[in-house]
Amino acid sequence: MRNIFAIVRKELLQYFTTSVAYWVFAVFSLVTSFFFIRILTFFQRSIMINSQMRPQMLQYMNFTDQVLAPLFYNAAVILIFVAPFLTMRLIAEERRARTFDLLLTNPVTPFQIALGKYLASLVVLLVMVLLTLVYPLLVSVYAEVGAVAWSTVLTGVLGIFLLGASFTAIGMFVSSLTQSQVVAAFLTFLVLLLLWVVGWAGADNAGLAREILTGLSAIEHIRGFAKGVIDLKDLAYYASLIGLGLFFTHRSIETLRWR
Amino acid sequence: MIEVTNLVKRYRDLVAVDGISFSVAKGEVLGFLGPNGAGKTTTMRILTGASPATSGKAMVAGFDVFEQPLEVKRRVGYLPEQPPLYDDLDTLSYLRFVSRIKGLRGERQKSEIERVIAACNLESVRKRRLGELSKGFRQRVGLAQALLGEPEVLILDEPTIGLDPNQIVEVRSLIQKLAEKHTVILSTHYLPEVIQLCKRVVIVHRGRIAANDTLENLTAGGRSLEQTFYDLTQR
Numbered sequence: 168m169r170n171i172f173a174i175v176r177k178e179l180l181q182y183f184t185t186s187v188a189y190w191v192f193a194v195f196s197l198v199t200s201f202f203f204i205r206i207l208t209f210f211q212r213s214i215m216i217n218s219q220m221r222p223q224m225l226q227y228m229n230f231t232d233q234v235l236a237p238l239f240y241n242a243a244v245i246l247i248f249v250a251p252f253l254t255m256r257l258i259a260e261e262r263r264a265r266t267f268d269l270l271l272t273n274p275v276t277p278f279q280i281a282l283g284k285y286l287a288s289l290v291v292l293l294v295m296v297l298l299t300l301v302y303p304l305l306v307s308v309y310a311e312v313g314a315v316a317w318s319t320v321l322t323g324v325l326g327i328f329l330l331g332a333s334f335t336a337i338g339m340f341v342s343s344l345t346q347s348q349v350v351a352a353f354l355t356f357l358v359l360l361l362l363w364v365v366g367w368a369g370a371d372n373a374g375l376a377r378e379i380l381t382g383l384s385a386i387e388h389i390r391g392f393a394k395g396v397i398d399l400k401d402l403a404y405y406a407s408l409i410g411l412g413l414f415f416t417h418r419s420i421e422t423l424r425w426r
Numbered sequence: 427m428i429e430v431t432n433l434v435k436r437y438r439d440l441v442a443v444d445g446i447s448f449s450v451a452k453g454e455v456l457g458f459l460g461p462n463g464a465g466k467t468t469t470m471r472i473l474t475g476a477s478p479a480t481s482g483k484a485m486v487a488g489f490d491v492f493e494q495p496l497e498v499k500r501r502v503g504y505l506p507e508q509p510p511l512y513d514d515l516d517t518l519s520y521l522r523f524v525s526r527i528k529g530l531r532g533e534r535q536k537s538e539i540e541r542v543i544a545a546c547n548l549e550s551v552r553k554r555r556l557g558e559l560s561k562g563f564r565q566r567v568g569l570a571q572a573l574l575g576e577p578e579v580l581i582l583d584e585p586t587i588g589l590d591p592n593q594i595v596e597v598r599s600l601i602q603k604l605a606e607k608h609t610v611i612l613s614t615h616y617l618p619e620v621i622q623l624c625k626r627v628v629i630v631h632r633g634r635i636a637a638n639d640t641l642e643n644l645t646a647g648g649r650s651l652e653q654t655f656y657d658l659t660q661r
Contacts, residue, residue: 173526177512180523184514184555269510269571272474273527274499424477 170275174283178257179290187256188291195242195249195295202241203234203302210234231316232394235303239323239393242299243386246331247359253291254338255352257284258420263346267423277420281339281413288335296328319395326392329405330385334359336412343419359385427452427579427609428473433482435468435633442468444633445482450626455605457624457641458613461659465633466613467507470581473611474504487578500529503577503608507584509568513557517548517567520556521574528575542570545600561588569597573604580610586619598622617651627651631659 182188210233217224261267270280300320307315338355345351366384369377381387385408388401428450435443443465450456460466471477473484475495483490489497512520521542525535543549546566551559556567565588572580585601586594594616601623604610612623620627620641627644629637636658637644644654 169529169531170527173523176526177515177519177523180519181512181514264510264513265506265508266510266512268471268476268504268506269524270527271476272499272502272504273524274496274529275527276496 170279171283171286174275174280175287175290178284178287181256182287182291185256187252188294191249191253191291192295192298195245196298196301198245199238199242199299199302202245203238206234206237206241229316230306230310230314231319234306235315235320235323236393238299238302239327240386240389242296242327243330243389244363246327246334247356247363247386249295250292250331250334250338250359251352251355253288254335254342254355255348256342257288257339258343258416259345259348259351262423263348271424277417280420281416285336285339285413285416288339289332292331292335293328296324296331299324299327316395319393322392322395322397325397326389326401329392329402330389333385333405333408333412336409336416338412340412340416340419343416343423362386427454427487428611429483429485430469430473431483433469433472433484434480435465435472435477436480441633443472443479446630446633446635448628448635448638450609450611452609453605453607454626455601455610455612455624457620457627458611458630459615459617459620459627459655460630460636464630464659466630467583469630470504470583470611470613471506474502474581475499476504476506501577502579502581503572503574505568505572505580505582505585507587509564510571511556511564511567514555516553516555517543517559518552520567521570524571525574530575538574538576542573545573546570547596562590562593565589566593566597569600576607578609580604580608582610583613584615585612586614586616594619617655621645621651629655629658 210230214225214228217228258267261270303315303317303320337358338351341355341358342351345354362383362385366381366387369380369384369387372380388404391398391401430449431447433443433446434441446465446469458466458470468477472479473486473491475491475498478492485491486498487501489501491498515523518539521539522535525538530538543552546569548563548566548570551563556564559567565585569582569585572582582601586597589597598619601610601612605623614620624641626640627637628635637654641651645651
């Protein structure tokens, strides 16, 4: 336990001294704020149009479902681009700089190495995801009471966090396969991209193929969370991605000793 | 203290270590010599648990390297050829991290860090980023890391490489002091270092032991160690 904690501390120190964490926070906030403003402007325009043309439609409009839900969906897509930068260094750089030997020749197990590194990346991810709470907070300050359905906001944030946690688990495994951070980031990006577009392929199909393909898509599983629904199916999906990522990283670290 | 029996390490098409056996007694400083590519580093990596052997047996401090690797790792300090430094960390946070994974806590951790900082002359670079340090300092931070927790066994892979003559003298006298308490395997290409520090020498060549003898015997009859080394590793 203490070994895991020691590795978490060291990784976090590196996230902040190399300023990777700050860059990831900055880029993620910048892009989500861009989407937030766009979606909000569109929402405002719809209100204006509806109040002039179809006032009866206004009762169906609400901020949470029409601004926050799409925002969470967009944030999920942004994670595909941000997560690889969060994980590329984790193991690839240790191998390149030969610091991996330091871990291998000290009384730490491969499992502790994998888990420590993973938990550190989750801490950075968590801070990043919590930054999206700024938008509903801002709105709740200016809007009337009840405009923001906080329970939906929280499930949305949870969904993004779980999605990001799956992405970092995959990214950490990929990082263990190479000594180059660039290769690690690029390969992770490809895998995550595939996990997104497989959903598009699902939409083009019907029947069982559609079920399977959309079921595989990491982004599709965020939809429930964004609407405020926690579905066991979605939880199981993210849990299995995280489990697989950790398992393969552990295996990969074991085999690194043999080279 | 260290007992190596018939150690073999095979890579796909290369036999790096081909049946090496030797032993090191407690408190002894063993000179581990050989041309580049002879299998020195591979052997040392196996002894530290960084890499498994293909076959053979290795006991360190009474524990089997392959059966009880964690017990061995607790008792071995290792300085690899290239010091394993995190360039983004400063000296102090680096030593703190290493002492934590070595299981040193609280007061003992603090006192151990201060001890190795003093022993390796790192006072002036406590707060400096490791990536900014000169080669000599990097080498000494690597050595400091290996000394944390006073391990019974020290395995040093070319500890004086890249140091200036003054630093070489310092590091040598440091190793000499360490020899009183620790068992040391010292790999080096500087033969005067061996003459100064080691009583016994193992020379490996092409993955096999070419000589395993006292320094006296290897330099008997007025032969220089250079001459012996050359003769044994030219075949």
